[in-house]
Amino acid sequence: MKRWLSLVLALSLALVLAACGSASSTDKSQGSNKEVTLTVGASNVPHAEILKQAQPILKEKGINLKIVTFQDYILPNKALATNQIDANYFQTIPYFNLQMKENGYKFSNAGGIHIEPIGVYSKKYKSLKDLPNGAHIIISNSVSDHPRLLLMLQKLGLIELKPGIDPQQYDIKDIVSNPKNLKLDANYEAALLPKIYKNGEGDAVLINSNYAIDNGLDPMKDSIAHEPSDPKSPYVNIIAVRKGDENKPAIKTLVQVLHSKQIQDWIKQKYHGAVLPVSE
Template identity: 35%
Template sequence: MTLLSPTRRRFAGTALALVFALGAAGSALAADTVKLGVIGGDEERIWEVARKVAARDGLDIELITFSDYAIPNEALAKGDLDANAFQHKPYLDSQIAARGYKIVPVGYTLVEPIGFYSKKIKAFADLPDGASVGIPNDPSNGGRALNLLAAHGLIKLKPGTGLLPTVLDVTDNPKHVVFKELDAAQIPNLLPDLDGAVINTNYALGAGFSPQTDALVQESRTDNPYGNFIAVRAEDKDKPVFRKLVASYQNKEVADFIQAQFRGAIQPAW
């Protein structure tokens, strides 16, 4: 993978100090340039297509890739990014509640139904008594994982918990599952030590899984509340440059690329 000058991409690690090194220009935003934070891998590949579409409309998208979910909103809030595109509404809501970010969505991108994977069993029903099950440790994706497991009968959850249940809201656990709350990006690496785990699709694809064939159970693709979107600082939401940015992604070329490359594992959300 080419890392530098044709696409001017830069990689950010998990250390917050790297965020503050992302360009000294701060929050300055040229009318024809957007510094956009995305998760590296398949989402970055999709944005490379959108970047070419944008260039034809006079918009230069500079992609800055991250390896996990922890930093892009902080980078956006601090002015080191102009926009990011990696999260769904429940995740942003939890980040706003925890950190007070003034960040808003401006246009949907994709939806990646989350799934349950295992290297030890072949069917979800075969989970043993006392199974160790990994789930993401952030509130929105952890809640998403628990709702998936409840939808497939492994557990029951307290009524009214909505999209953000926690393990404390599990009211019935007939198989005595032991939940391991783990960093979402690390779950694929830890899967051999677990009986199974709920893994976000971008990390599953990055680990070589095929969601269509390897996920033992998966979210529905219809009426899914976890559509990802482009987000900007609230003060910037009406800037014309972001209408161009959204249009560059919500484009037939991008939709065709998603369908051809991912065949349903990732879908357009607009």
């Protein structure tokens, strides 16, 4: 009887182990073949266009990339915070930091992808030197944009800013020299600036490249000046995710693909300097 019971127990244990081994193998197989869906919110141009180029590459790696486009700078972060999307791609680091501070978002920067130089556009003048005394200059009302716009005007030789201030804290009140007595008008949302320019308002309008391109403007040909190139610019556009998700394999793969030579070369050929790729 004991020998019979031992035999039964041995057979039972063998069947259990075999079953576990079979389940483990099946799970592994299913895991390797299962496609992951990644939903990313983005501005129409250039972000969504760049993501579309990455879609087939990601598909080969088992990632189904879904792109949700947004027309403003507020909703993409709200959608990310409320789990409606897995990541977003539209914002610079200063704006990202400001949004987290103001709204209590728990986000992480998964990687910088590109820089969009800001352009100076004018229907009335062909160069900066032609701007008259007291020229009306229209800029974005986004506080996070102001340090960048002011530093740009300083680099272009139009103003001087108070020294000894954190570059990311500059505001209009920090202008200490303004030879042309430029009148800076910060009463409009960034998305409206291309329309304002096309309507001939102001003497010059400073427009972000994504909005310029999305409205049929060529930042390199239509602007009378643009932001000087700076490879160390903090205004890189990033992939933003919820805190902790930056280590997820699908997110890491997305960033790797966007950093790939294939995508970077496409960005250079497509935008001719209006959008500059970064590799890290």
